Amino acid sequence: MYRFLLSPRWVGWLVLVCILAAACVGLGRWQMDRREASLADSARIESNYDAAPVPYDEAQKYFDEYDENAEWLPVTLEGTYDSAEQRIIRNRPLKGRPGYEVLLPLKLDDGTSVAVNRGWLPIGDDKAGRPDSIPAAPEGRVSVVARIKPSEPTLSRGAPEGQLASIDLGAFAEQLDYPLHRGSYALMASEDPGAAVVPESAPRPEVDEGLHLSYGLQWYGFALMMFIGLGYAARQEALNRYYDGIDDDDEDEDDIIAAHPAPSRRRPPRKKRGPTGEEEEDAILDAQGF
Numbered sequence: 001m002y003r004f005l006l007s008p009r010w011v012g013w014l015v016l017v018c019i020l021a022a023a024c025v026g027l028g029r030w031q032m033d034r035r036e037a038s039l040a041d042s043a044r045i046e047s048n049y050d051a052a053p054v055p056y057d058e059a060q061k062y063f064d065e066y067d068e069n070a071e072w073l074p075v076t077l078e079g080t081y082d083s084a085e086q087r088i089i090r091n092r093p094l095k096g097r098p099g100y101e102v103l104l105p106l107k108l109d110d111g112t113s114v115a116v117n118r119g120w121l122p123i124g125d126d127k128a129g130r131p132d133s134i135p136a137a138p139e140g141r142v143s144v145v146a147r148i149k150p151s152e153p154t155l156s157r158g159a160p161e162g163q164l165a166s167i168d169l170g171a172f173a174e175q176l177d178y179p180l181h182r183g184s185y186a187l188m189a190s191e192d193p194g195a196a197v198v199p200e201s202a203p204r205p206e207v208d209e210g211l212h213l214s215y216g217l218q219w220y221g222f223a224l225m226m227f228i229g230l231g232y233a234a235r236q237e238a239l240n241r242y243y244d245g246i247d248d249d250d251e252d253e254d255d256i257i258a259a260h261p262a263p264s265r266r267r268p269p270r271k272k273r274g275p276t277g278e279e280e281e282d283a284i285l286d287a288q289g290f
Contacts, residue, residue: 021224022223039209044072049204051073064181071149072148078141079144081105087103088102089166090165097122115169116188134199144190148186
């Protein structure tokens, strides 16, 4: 009843369904991988964000080379801001508002420096492309508690003098005449002594795994439905063939009969029946004239 599934047409349908199902499974696994990454990010935030600040001596390696397990970890830094090398980071929206971020090198006692992101400023009304005012950083020695964040990639777009397109620590380091840690920068949480006016602090990151699990299960469901649909189509084809009387086995039998017709059967000729006794007696009497 299902021998038609071996035909080239149905084999082609099976191959196509397998390819599409494999693509759906791949997309499902991609969504699951993204979910795992979101869960890992959430775990780092829960573990590191509210942790006790780590001394710079213990966290120095994270600024030399970024470690994703240390993201959001608070670190205590002590040194002096180099306000002459202050930079404005362009295109930094916050809560749907366009704006900038303020980046300064903090010179440390070991002769190196760490880039400190002091916070966010709105776009200016007085002059396009710049904030109206930039709060001054504290002068002299300062103690900063800041969270570790990775250096950002280089962008193709440029930036006016005194600004950067992104927090690309490699590009920033090339503009300084003293060493700058290039692995990570510091997102300021507090500073002591504090300035009278400070940029707006970055909000706490949200802990949300997103809809990746739902999307992944949907892709897996699509893959399964393709095989179910193919099976349903095959069942309907088989039923149509059965009710139309074109079952493959019947077709084979018809072909055999057509190729080898059965010999015709003729009845043998009947033997002629002889006269009965009464008929013979009547014939004798007729001959004698009775």
